Amino acid sequence: MKVLILGSHGMLGQELAKTFSNHIVIAWDRKDLDITDKTQVFQKIAVLRPDIILNAAAYNAVDKAEEDKDSAFAVNAEAVKHLAFVSKEIGATFVHFSTDYVFEGIEKNGHKEGDAINPQSVYAKSKAKGEEYLREIGEKYYLIRLSRLFGKPGIGDGSKKSFVEAILNLAAEKKELEVVNEELSSPTYAPDLAKITKEIVANKIPYGIYHGTNGGSCTWYEFADEALKLKNISCKLIPVPAGRFPRPAQRPKYSILLNTKLSPARSWQEALEEYLKI
Ligand SMILES: NC(=O)c1ccc[n+]([C@@H]2O[C@H](COP(=O)([O-])OP(=O)(O)OC[C@H]3O[C@@H](n4cnc5c(N)ncnc54)[C@H](OP(=O)(O)O)[C@@H]3O)[C@@H](O)[C@H]2O)c1
Structure with missing residues (x-):
């Protein structure tokens, strides 16, 4: 094909x-x-x-x-x-x-x-x-x-910046980091x-x-926390409301995508572990 x-x-x-x-x-x-x-x-x-x-x-x-x-x-x-x-x-x-x-x-x-x-x-x-x-x-x-x-960041000039990489880089430089503990997805x-x-x-x-998402859901804070644990980075994460970082575009507060038609995918934690161990 x-x-x-x-x-x-x-x-x-x-x-x-x-x-x-x-x-x-x-x-x-x-x-x-x-x-x-x-x-x-x-x-x-x-x-x-x-x-x-x-x-x-x-x-x-x-x-x-x-x-x-x-x-x-x-x-x-x-x-x-x-x-x-x-x-x-x-x-x-x-x-x-x-x-x-x-x-x-x-x-x-x-x-x-x-x-x-x-x-x-x-x-x-x-x-x-x-x-x-x-x-x-x-x-x-x-x-x-x-x-x-x-996953592996895109190489295009316009590719979206990767959250996981951004958090790991910031956490490596700072002792404390505020992360939004909302927007469940x-x-x-x-x-x-x-x-x-x-x-x-x-x-x-x-x-x-x-x-087509992985299984489970999390806030940005929970996502970041899991990434830091998997990488043994000791930066202290502080959960904050979304209003702490006002942004031009409104994000959905809850946007879990339920998969009712395909076989269940593995959990996002398992997938993140595999990614960060590569
Ligand atoms: N990233 C997320 O968190 C996320 C969340 C929900 C849904 N999605 C959806 O998932 C899909 C894949 O996202 P992604 O994160 O892999 O995207 P990405 O890394 O941001 O890459 C998008 C690619 O589209 C190319 N592009 C932009 N305008 C173009 C045009 N006019 N003609 C041809 N190519 C063009 C960009 O090329 P240049 O670099 O040359 O500009 C870039 O390589 C998209 O439909 C996105 O909306 C992504």
Whole structure:
């Protein structure tokens, strides 16, 4: 099978390229194809004719998006529309990734795949619009939501900064660190998500929406605490409310993604342990 990966220099894109390497993989980063360029998207993909398109490209700067709405919507919504059309035109399976932030964040027990979304920030609205286009236009598509991605940082200039690396670096320099003890969500280990994606495609399970996170949930403080323990770093973490660090974009308070359709994934703690021991 011919597999096209878009956003191949990002955290998830890199893992998808490794995981699908027993297929013919064409891994494109932004310089190979800017997915906001409609003409190029149609021309280049129609010539390549992949069997599967994995779209790991995204505008992920959650706070910057508040001031840069057009760019966020161009990548996260309009480009998804073009990709959904071209996938349909060439009969390719289209896999697209979305976020827990499409939910409002008031449901403490988590969100199932089919629950109504209610995005709050510009970033979340742009990802939700991409979801909407995909549902309207897509035929053979998988929409996989994830949250709090961790793993080997992306090498693209625009790749999202990794929380785990940022915390470990700060903790190595400081005696104390305040970390937000709110925003309950389920971390997602990039190699695990890449494997889940491969299984979804290989098993030809029904098209639709899936939640691809690791098992369990945590706040940012709990996530950081586990990482420091695994690395034996003695910096004291101080749990603080989200209001301690006001940010331009509103985040959901509770955004656990419940997986009711796929086999359960291993816990985020097990995945984090594996990652930090590599
Ligand atoms: N990271 C998270 O915590 C998180 C949470 C929830 C959902 N997600 C979703 O998971 C998916 C993968 O995220 P990630 O963290 O792996 O992303 P990432 O590391 O930030 O990488 C995104 C990649 O997209 C590329 N890109 C941006 N605009 C592009 C364009 N116009 N044309 C082509 N490529 C473009 C970037 O290339 P440049 O470097 O050249 O700009 C970058 O390599 C995305 O759909 C994201 O929204 C991520």
